[in-house]
Amino acid sequence: MREGPDIARIASLVGDPARANMLNALMGGTALTASELALEAGVSLPTASSHLSKLMDGGLLTLASQGRHRYYGLAGAQVAGMIEAIIGVAEAVGPKRVRPGPRDAAMRVARVCYDHLAGEQAVAMLDRLLDRKLLLRDDNQIRLSPSGASHFSALGIETGVKARRPVCRACLDWSVRRSHLAGTLGAAILDKIIAEKWARREKDSRAVVFSPTGRQEFERVFLA
Amino acid sequence: MREGPDIARIASLVGDPARANMLNALMGGTALTASELALEAGVSLPTASSHLSKLMDGGLLTLASQGRHRYYGLAGAQVAGMIEAIIGVAEAVGPKRVRPGPRDAAMRVARVCYDHLAGEQAVAMLDRLLDRKLLLRDDNQIRLSPSGASHFSALGIETGVKARRPVCRACLDWSVRRSHLAGTLGAAILDKIIAEKWARREKDSRAVVFSPTGRQEFERVFLA
DNA sequence: CGCATGGTTCGATCCTCATCGAAGCATTCC
DNA sequence: GGAATGCTTCGATGAGGATCGAACCATGCG
CATH class of the missing domain: 1.10.10.10 (Winged helix-like DNA-binding domain superfamily/Winged helix DNA-binding domain)
Structure with missing residues (x-):
């Protein structure tokens, strides 16, 4: 038709x-x-x-x-975004459980979204990075500022543009309904979080659980 | 499982x-x-x-x-957003037609998204409104500035907060891959465009086609 | 009231597609 | 080479669900 x-x-x-x-x-x-x-x-x-x-x-x-x-x-990220969107609707219209379970709570705080961090932590991180002008936002285009480039480089995160994939990208968070950071930089940051053992992946789940000291480190580096 | x-x-x-x-x-x-x-x-x-x-x-x-x-x-808008996301993936993975048809082209320029304008025109409009500080962006939260409130009021667009629905919202555009303006203000602007006969709805399509003079008027008011 | 219009429910039909066991390929290890 | 592992293809079965005609409600009009 x-x-x-x-x-x-x-x-x-x-x-x-x-x-x-x-x-x-x-x-x-x-x-x-x-x-x-x-x-x-x-x-x-x-x-x-x-x-x-x-x-x-x-x-x-x-x-x-x-x-x-x-x-x-x-x-790709577009497919991941579509699935997040469907999850969002399913959450919204689905049978609202009277009280979200513990795993749900953990998921809201921090979880993996395709290859980068999502959840409240991730949203707060992007906010802070923008505040500190390490990243510059222009709509959904997020750019790395010169100071940001050196900042991440000092953390051992390489931000040279190698692939076609953008370094920074905004990704809409279904639990918070605001953006968090995707792109190669977002992926690199998640890698670092895991490599530094600040947090571990919950088995068979997308949840990311920070250790007490790991959370402190993370906040010191990214939420300062 | x-x-x-x-x-x-x-x-x-x-x-x-x-x-x-x-x-x-x-x-x-x-x-x-x-x-x-x-x-x-x-x-x-x-x-x-x-x-x-x-x-x-x-x-x-x-x-x-x-x-x-x-x-x-x-x-609701969340459902509409999900469908847009699915359309985006279908466009991307679908059989790429060698040359997009005329209707596709029109759709890219301007179309209806649920109840507001989408497409290149809409993305350009949001950019311009932000530039002129009539709207203020803070992530996906878009707020109306005081000058914006009086500006739209002068155009006969009421921006008083009546419903629970937000006045401004960012909505991701699947063709341009950047945000355009949704929310009650976005809807009101589309209403004005139609009411002023600057453009007409294409029959049986989401495309919105501007008349030559209508486009001029639209650009004068929203893209100045 | 009786008729027309818009819409839903019921019942029967049919077809797609999810499923799994068994057999077949491919790759690696010994 | 032979055995083991990982995965795909084939074939048969079965169930869910999309479809439509006919009958059934509801609203509005004269």
């Missing part, structure tokens, strides 16, 4: 519970093998394989073959 | 072609009757009715009964 982009095709890919679980798992940012995703989705390996090839055909996933392992990952 | 928000449920609602067409039609912002939506989706009335009740159950639509007419509309 009307042509245009085939939104039903994309949405129906996400609309199957098994595939939705897989995508949800991949929102953690790390690429996973078919067997891990099968486990995650609670289906057999053949079933998972079939789903994965559909998601590949649909352009939602990328595949990296390494020897006999095949790692599936989200196709 | 994992609980959390039921994203598959929401996505599968959008994942049916008939329902996707209906939602797409409702992205125009005007509420439509069941028969109009049936026509739009290319299905019979009973089928459409069944789809509509599913969308209602899913919380994606609102219903306003007026006499024997029942008007269905999108449940």
